[in-house]
Amino acid sequence: MGKELFNPGEKDALDRVDGRQKVTGAAKYSAEYQLPNLAYGVLVSSSIAKGTIKSIDTKAAERAPGVVGVISHVNSIKVPGFADNEHPTEPPTGGRPLRAFYDNRVYFNGQPVAIVVADTLERAQYGASLVKVAYVKEQHTTDFNANTGKAVLPAQAKKNPKSSLNDYDRGQPDGYKTAPVKIEAEYHHPSEMHNPMELQSITAVWEADDKLTVYDKVQGTKPTQRAFATEWKIPVENVKVISKFVGGAFGNGLHNWPHETAAIIAAKQLKRPVKVAITREQMFTMVGYRPQTHQKIGIGATPDGKLVGITHESVGQTSTYEEFTESVLQQTRMMYTSPNLSTRYRLLPLDVSTPIWMRGPGEATGAFALESAMDELAHVLNIDPIEFRLKNYTEKDPDNNLPWSTKYLKECYQMGAERIGWNKRRMQPGTLKEGDWLVGYGMGVGTFGAHRGGATVRAKLHADGRLVMQCAVTDIGPGTGTAMVQIASTTLGIEPSQIVFELGHSDYPMFGNQGGSSTVNSVGSAVQAACNSLKQKLKDLASAKNASLTTADPKNISIKNGQLTITDNSLNVALADFFKQNNLQEMEVTEESKPGQEANKYSKYSFSVHFAEVHVHPKTGQVRVKKVVTGADAGTIISWKTAANQMIGGVTGGIGMALQEDAFMDHRFGRYVTKDFAEYHVPVHADVPHIDVFFVDKPDYIVDPIGTKGLGEIAIIGVAPAIANAIFNATGKRIRELPITADKLI
Amino acid sequence: MIQFQYIRASTQKTAIETTAKDATAMFIAGGTNLVDLMKRGITTPQKLVDINNLPLKNIDASTGRIRIGALALNSAVAENKLVLDRQPLLAQALNAGASAQLRNMATVGGNMMQRTRCPYFYDTAMPCNKREPGSGCGALEGFNRMHAIFGFSDKCIAVNPSDMNVALVALDATVHIAGPKGNRTVPFINFHRLPGDLPQKDNNLEKGELITAVEIADNPFNKHVHYLKIRDRASYAFALVSVAAALHLDGNTIKGVRLAMGGVAHKPWRLTEAEKALVGKTVSEGTFRQAAEIAMQGAKGFKYNSFKLKMGPNAIVEALKTAAGIV
Known part of the structure; x- marks a missing residue:
């Protein structure tokens, strides 16, 4: 089945190395560690959006059966790092993250204000229901649409003149206004909530007064280790972070949240391990979200389709205590040749919780506006949307004038157009029908920087030919272990079944966060380096006994079925014997791999194109996405099944973004009303059609030595506009406010 | 969840x-709704009387009617041959x-x-007259x-979420x-209530009363029927509007x-x-459109649901067209 999903035919794709563990329940997630004397924590959250806590009545909860403690700002032990005015966890955002149980301030509705700990989950839940909180309310401001005029330039931009968040002009500011053909439009999407299958959870254990172990759902074990060491003012090596399996994270594990500190406080204060898994409803306020954003685009071109200018303005939502920014405008700066280009980025702080990156962060938001506007202008110009993009294709990055490391976007257009049957698309909207249903085709482009960071991998080769590698990286779902096994197998020749990649533990060698589509680029390069280092060691040992092997090409060294072979010089020996001859039990290397200066001479991006065929019922407004073709120029594809899996997941998320997801807040209370899966819709199987995935699969050795560029983000970036554009093509209705629900189409 | 006693009757x-x-x-x-309500502290029974062992699962068709036991599962009814033959709309x-x-x-x-499924009903931190009479209608x-466009009151504008x-x-089912x-029967149309001043009361069942069956008298509506449900996704979502249409045709x-x-x-x-x-x-489509206009008389929309005033009649027309086979 795997193969037909992405149809490369000749590719022999590896199954997920941990697939069996995941589908049999053997995989252990953060909330599944059963420790002696474990207690369960349930968070009580605020029911006002702004003010102070007047009093907390915990008597009934404390008397409830099984309850071992109720902790709030009233009685919480002092977190040593909280004493410093700066929040110790060094947030990836500006400002200062919420300090759990630090004082009586309420910053948003749904803020954790107390934790009830009991000997069972149910008793903790019951205890939590008995806590009565009295507030002194203050006037809150949560209404984004009513306050967009009050948005400000982010402090991060003010502090750093080089920040890409600053106002930017290329050519003449607002140059689009001089174009013979131009449009102006405003686009909006609501906040979209992080709702991976696994709820955010942590099990915290104080092994000693200054030794902390957490089983925590995070995207980086090392950054979390550092954060908690600073927070509790204990040595970094005294903190262990274990995150072996993560049931989807999509960005919400890139920040340490109050529920984590709450669990650690409770474990310390009550002197026993404490587990906290937040509820689905708490996911809506406690672990970040894609912030609602209002965008304006002015775009103009000559009648024959050459862009004259684009002005793109974005206002995003953030909290009052933290400043979350994202790169909404980057794609606009580099995707098309436009002599005049202006971007403006503003933030609106409200009495809400802090947003965080969510798959294709910023870019997915920006691409919705940009790729919709490109489609709108193409329609006005009466030019095919692909042709319009080709007329404005960039052969180098217009943002910084650097050459692309690689760019195969044209190939993506061509392959995608063929697969969807773009020739069936009518230029005139609303003219293609199937029965009563209107049929439309649309496309959208996505891009994301090809990032690479430093990574270290330890690799141990055993005498029986098994290879065991370790790295602190997490796997939030893309199949990191599988890709790493594939790289090691390709490099060393060892069968995948004989290779183990251990991850998700802060004791392992260094890697930061799994985020920004950089894992394979970074960790994969370190895996290759470690495997090459093993080869070099093997060759050195072999050459010591046989000088003719000194000139052997490392490419021709391989280990298969426990046999070490150096083909061009005809060494063929059982690895066990070879180790014995050299008095070795095993061979271990640790290699760090990081980008060099050379890469800075290029502009490095992954690209994706998404095509959608939609059917719309003109009377009932129902939309059915009938087919999606999605393709990527992401460099070398390492693991075909998991890569296709990423694309399918990204498109599914994009369908949700385009048609369904809507966190609706009642501003009278500053409280979300659509906060469970009955009201907050994400796609079900019936919403997701066949998704035809293709890859260009051409290496980019400037980004990294294995030729990859990153895939996770571009899988969703550009999907929502592809669907919106297809709906326009079907109906002639341009919906600029997501989600495009049936009521907007009747 | 509060502690409660559980008895299997x-x-x-x-x-x-x-x-x-x-x-x-x-x-x-089945508990598919009640357990949710209990978890959220919306309904707090101190005693649950489990009726699953009662002999109320049968579906049979004795004289001129289908009788469906109250404990028949939704899936069992939907695939039951008698139901499919005689009452496919159900x-x-x-x-x-x-x-x-x-x-x-x-x-x-x-x-x-x-x-x-009104979200204000489900959130105990919000006002809701149905959950807490006198607290106000959040919606x-x-x-x-x-929410509702027909039959609402200023106390409650919630809708009944069921398709069945x-x-x-x-x-024209009858509720036993x-x-x-003792025993009584109620025409289905009189089983559920409009909110009026008592939105906490969804239906006319008295304390201690148990639904034992529903009956549907045989009718000629076994051929030209259609249930059209417009919702926010293709499956597993409550209706924005839905229409049950059944026609008995003689030619056209x-x-x-x-x-x-x-x-x-x-x-x-x-x-x-x-x-x-x-x-x-x-x-004809025109006939259906006229009927749909009549159907919508008296409808009134609120800030976020006025689209139903247009989607409603359109759905009626589409359901009738499909039922009549003129799509």
Whole structure:
């Protein structure tokens, strides 16, 4: 089945190395560690959006059966790092993250204000229901649409003149206004909530007064280790972070949240391990979200389709205590040749919780506006949307004038157009029908920087030919272990079944966060380096006994079925014997791999194109996405099944973004009303059609030595506009406010 | 969750007696709604009387009617041959509801008893007259996208969430009820209530009364039927609007018709006036459109649900067209 999903035919794709563990329940997630004397924590959250806590009545909860403690700002032990005015966890955002149980301030509705700990989950839940909180309310401001005029330039931009968040002009500011053909439009999407299958959870254990172990759902074990060491003012090596399996994270594990500190406080204060898994409803306020954003685009071109200018303005939502920014405008700066280009980025702080990156962060938001506007202008110009993009294709990055490391976007257009049957698309909207249903085709482009960071991998080769590698990286779902096994197998020749990649533990060698589509680029390069280092060691040992092997090409060294072979010089020996001859039990290397200066001479991006065929019922407004073709120029594809899996997941998320997801807040209370899966819709199987995935699969050795560029983000970036554009093509209705629900189409 | 007592009733009589005499006792069958409500502290029974062992699962067709036991599972009814042959509209409506997993647990009686899905009802930190009489209606000036356009009061604008109920009201079903004072029957259309001043009361069941069966008299609506549900995704979502349409045709002439809507009122909404307007007419889109206009008389939208005033009649026309086979 795997193969037909992405149809490369000749590719022999590896199954997920941990697939069996995941589908049999053997995989252990953060909330599944059963420790002696474990207690369960349930968070009580605020029911006002702004003010102070007047009093907390915990008597009934404390008397409830099984309850071992109720902790709030009233009685919480002092977190040593909280004493410093700066929040110790060094947030990836500006400002200062919420300090759990630090004082009586309420910053948003749904803020954790107390934790009830009991000997069972149910008793903790019951205890939590008995806590009565009295507030002194203050006037809150949560209404984004009513306050967009009050948005400000982010402090991060003010502090750093080089920040890409600053106002930017290329050519003449607002140059689009001089174009013979131009449009102006405003686009909006609501906040979209992080709702991976696994709820955010942590099990915290104080092994000693200054030794902390957490089983925590995070995207980086090392950054979390550092954060908690600073927070509790204990040595970094005294903190262990274990995150072996993560049931989807999509960005919400890139920040340490109050529920984590709450669990650690409770474990310390009550002197026993404490587990906290937040509820689905708490996911809506406690672990970040894609912030609602209002965008304006002015775009103009000559009648024959050459862009004259684009002005793109974005206002995003953030909290009052933290400043979350994202790169909404980057794609606009580099995707098309436009002599005049202006971007403006503003933030609106409200009495809400802090947003965080969510798959294709910023870019997915920006691409919705940009790729919709490109489609709108193409329609006005009466030019095919692909042709319009080709007329404005960039052969180098217009943002910084650097050459692309690689760019195969044209190939993506061509392959995608063929697969969807773009020739069936009518230029005139609303003219293609199937029965009563209107049929439309649309496309959208996505891009994301090809990032690479430093990574270290330890690799141990055993005498029986098994290879065991370790790295602190997490796997939030893309199949990191599988890709790493594939790289090691390709490099060393060892069968995948004989290779183990251990991850998700802060004791392992260094890697930061799994985020920004950089894992394979970074960790994969370190895996290759470690495997090459093993080869070099093997060759050195072999050459010591046989000088003719000194000139052997490392490419021709391989280990298969426990046999070490150096083909061009005809060494063929059982690895066990070879180790014995050299008095070795095993061979271990640790290699760090990081980008060099050379890469800075290029502009490095992954690209994706998404095509959608939609059917719309003109009377009932129902939309059915009938087919999606999605393709990527992401460099070398390492693991075909998991890569296709990423694309399918990204498109599914994009369908949700385009048609369904809507966190609706009642501003009278500053409280979300659509906060469970009955009201907050994400796609079900019936919403997701066949998704035809293709890859260009051409290496980019400037980004990294294995030729990859990153895939996770571009899988969703550009999907929502592809669907919106297809709906326009079907109906002639341009919906600029997501989600495009049936009521907007009747 | 608060602590509660759980009793498994072995006879209908003890089930009813136990529940009738204890103000805090409730029946539980599939539990697909009640358990959620208990988890959230919306409904807090101190005693649950499990009726799953009572012999109320049968579906049979004795003289001229289908009798469906109150404990028949939604999935069992939807695939039952008698139902598919004689009352396919009911099967269609059942399959439009919830998910396969839920239909495998939910019973017919339980489906009738499910509470509204109004988010203010579900959030104990928000006002809701249905949950806490006198606290106000959060939806009236709040998020009312899913809410009523017919029959609401200033106390409550919630809707009944069931699909099955829409088909049953269209099919003139009869509800069989057993209670401490004996047995009685209620026409389906009178089972559910409009909110009025008592939005906390969804239906006319008295304390201790138990639904034992629903009956549908044989009718000529076994051929030209359609249940159309418009929702925010292709499956597993509550109706924005839904329409149950059944036609009895003689050639192109409408000899009889049944029409009801879901997602528009506190109870499944029968469209009697529209039905009257259709009888004797010839099948055509224009005829259906006229009936749909009549059906919508008296409808009133709120801030976020006025689209139903347009989607509603369109859905009526489309459902009738599909039922008549003129799509």
